[in-house]
Amino acid sequence: MPDTSFPGAWSVDAEGSAPPFEQLRARVLDLVTSGDLPAGFRLPPVRTLAEQLGLAANTVARAYKELEADGIVETHGRGGTLVSAQGDAARRAAQQAAAEYAAKTRSLGITEADALELARTALSLR
Template identity: 50%
Template sequence: MGENQPVTSTNLKIRIDGSAGAAAPYEQLRAQISEAARAGRLPVGFRLPTVRGFAEELGLAANTVAKAYRALEADGVIETRGRGGTFIAAAADSAAREAAAAAQAFAERAERLGLTFDEATAAVMDALRARFGL
């Protein structure tokens, strides 16, 4: 996408399936943006369209696009800079920060519960094995 080329759902290749069996529109939008960011088709720092503009282009309600953007922000895929716009975030940095915060919260909770280091470690390992099917 060129510097002066406007960002649209067409050049982002966003397609919303309105058929009855399809996922909710906000989830389709979230998944497509997330995948494009992960694959590098939307590079870090890439500015996304405004909520209203994107909604109009896609034929969706502004609340639907806003919900997708909120989910993407919670996942660390995008960052919103207020009136400055919405941008693809450095996902690796965001994921590492979120994992560190979750680990810190767990460590504090384990200490309050009176778990030993070995008990806390075992609990984490059990949860990870279950989650990753190991």
């Protein structure tokens, strides 16, 4: 059976501002975009991961469903949930969003320095 543990230590912050499913979704996305979870990597089954993280199975299932909707993972029934070969979809979507942001700020007459500061501020609000 392949190793399905996440690289590095990780846990859900019950007191965090982001809901647990979003913390999990963001963590998986970070690991995929960094290359720590390569295409084809099998994520732990929902119940297994829920138990490991002390979460409800529905919480993990919601995170997986959102990742699947974004093209980051693929669910293959009994074959499990795998990191999609299209895992770069997140990066492409981010590049598209960045291009749209740049176009919008230019059309509003916002300077590049101000637009970058606004983006940095937004990125730091997690």
